[in-house]
Amino acid sequence: MSALYGVDETHDPALRSWVESANDPACEFPIQNLPFGRFREAADLDWRIGVAIGDQVLELRRIGLINHAEMNRLMRLKPETRLELRRALSAGLRAGSGQQARWRDALLPMARVQLGLPCQIGDYTDFYVGIHHATTVGKLFRPDQPLLPNYKWVPIGYHGRASTIGVSGQDFVRPMGQVMAAGAEAPQLMPSQRLDFELELGIFIGRPNAQGQAIPIEQAEEHVFGLALFNDWSARDLQAWEYQPLGPFLSKNFASTVSPWMVTMEALAPFRRAFERPAGDPPPLPYLDSAAQRAQGAIDVDLEVRLQTAAMRAAGQPAVCISRSNYADAAYWTVAQLVSHHSVNGCSLSNGDLLGTGTLSGPRPDQAGSLLELSAGGRTPITLPNGEQRRFLEDGDSVELHGRCERAGYRAIGFGACRATVLPAASTVANETD
């Protein structure tokens, strides 16, 4: 693994770009990052492949490093080839590069383009790697046994809906659904009263495996292209009523939001961490274990959730932070473990598949990745700086996820924002005339 995604000259913190905005210390897209996304200049034009640099987007085909505009095709490249591409981008964007005159024509201000889903998404799987999330939520239902017996053995996951995944900036209507009130004899169709966000990372699969052929853990990261922020919106009241015995369905599939930039595994190389289980926990089964995983299976990403209510927006107030967490602290399973587990039964992962990590709550209550946790199941609302309170999301609320990798001796890199806004529920479809 370390051979695949090692630290090299592209991570040198002294590197500066001729794109001046990239050198601002607050910029999330310095020359050490170089994430990939899709953009277009107008809704009737085709998506193109871009690389974020400072406040600009570099159009990849235009500089001649690739000869097509299909992100999914680019994501299939072998890791060695991707590494070459990264090195060429880094060299060409470096201050003093001879490419500057030519590449400048391939830059567009990010503020002037539309950013799309990072790729054409194949199947979407959501995992449940956040052990603090699983424990806290489990306690709400099973105070005496918060974690089920399989949790430390099986990377729990389930399939989700790919067609309703949107990109940052989307609005979605509050879902309608069946709600069974406590003590009621029958459920009612109504707008969800317990709408929530889930702070996750999304893992994009680049290289597929053939059906029937499991991916050994040593090769698992070769199949991964990069990470993005991911919000798996959840309607807790619909979920509570519908989810037995086959899992979440309408409570999750109305909308999910992903950030537009895929931060590559290459860019994340300096931010790897040892991955160790707490003493006393069972060791992973051999197909989920490797020396490389133990040495640096974790990825250190600081995460943040910000909320802006309609009242705040009207008053010109920016979103406020309501939770901070960290991927490496939150996750019980690594990226490679998820990929190996997903394929151990012969399941074929496809180019463009998206794996959600599950909610990445930290160990402390204020590090929770959902309102369900922050409000203790809706019992104790959180209070915002303007005095508003929230147990769950209200119409007009915008939720923004942020992610940032920092480490001494390296230039910090960021993920951009993953933002979406809740619209009021559509009027009921119930058929009154029949």
Next chain:
Amino acid sequence: MSALYGVDETHDPALRSWVESANDPACEFPIQNLPFGRFREAADLDWRIGVAIGDQVLELRRIGLINHAEMNRLMRLKPETRLELRRALSAGLRAGSGQQARWRDALLPMARVQLGLPCQIGDYTDFYVGIHHATTVGKLFRPDQPLLPNYKWVPIGYHGRASTIGVSGQDFVRPMGQVMAAGAEAPQLMPSQRLDFELELGIFIGRPNAQGQAIPIEQAEEHVFGLALFNDWSARDLQAWEYQPLGPFLSKNFASTVSPWMVTMEALAPFRRAFERPAGDPPPLPYLDSAAQRAQGAIDVDLEVRLQTAAMRAAGQPAVCISRSNYADAAYWTVAQLVSHHSVNGCSLSNGDLLGTGTLSGPRPDQAGSLLELSAGGRTPITLPNGEQRRFLEDGDSVELHGRCERAGYRAIGFGACRATVLPAASTVANETD
């Protein structure tokens, strides 16, 4: 609904085709059926759209009724346009038609072509409409409460894996996975010992809805193109260990098999039945109820499961019937109810989506749609005519699903076969050297 998919002259049992094999009373594809599928003459050629007639495939573009070869595009047609297409096909294939000379050139023997997945599948959702299945399986886990409280209110469903759906004729390897033996302290990675089939129908979505816009039940069938046979292979031992709390995952996503022909809603019109709930059951919520649904929401399809073991194949013995069931008798929810429920929260259904019904077991034990039920959870094996016994599937077993609609006064139509074979598990991927 009856206006959409009514009985007309294309269902006249007296109709005969100039394709002589279609007039054989045992033929599943008479002129009254006209199902759609994709075929090609060699693996390196593109898929084309075909209509099954007798033992032949009629290439649709070649006869000029459409000017492209994209099944998904055809499936988006409005129901009125699809009805026109059906009428034109019926007229042209009728004995004495003036098209005979020209259309004959567009026929290919079905035995000489490769049949593909009927369309490019979008998202795949599996439902759980078989109330006898849910009750029998529930009893194995909860003798005192076989049906969970939500069952008669919520059409229970969950998302599945689209990338591993194959077409009839496929082989797949027995899945590896974590199995927790009774009394064991740790799970083990091993080939599934409780591999099973599930007798289902697949519902293909033709017309999408926009995200945020629920589909009213009166319009639900407009979004449906047709039905096919569907086998949702299941590894019961993996499922038992992994499925809490988020539902089935690796126990289901290694393979599913669909039959190559989509029998259209138009073709099924004569086989509609009243849909009535047992006395004492709660009425469906208004968004799941309509007069048309009550009058003819059900579809009468006789279903059959056949098994051929490796020993039978070696001895030249054909597959034997191990279960018979009927869709209308098995299902607690109609096609329209599934579509409306799936979208009530604003979830967008896409062109090419596949909805599995769930296992369609009849009320009697010998009508079960899975070995889990037929063998009472693996306790009492079934005995085959050659003396072999089965609790669950063994390597080399082929399972074949069949479906047939019959009604007095109408020509019977069939679904073709949905067949697949279990191969031995791949060698373990466990990493022993690390």
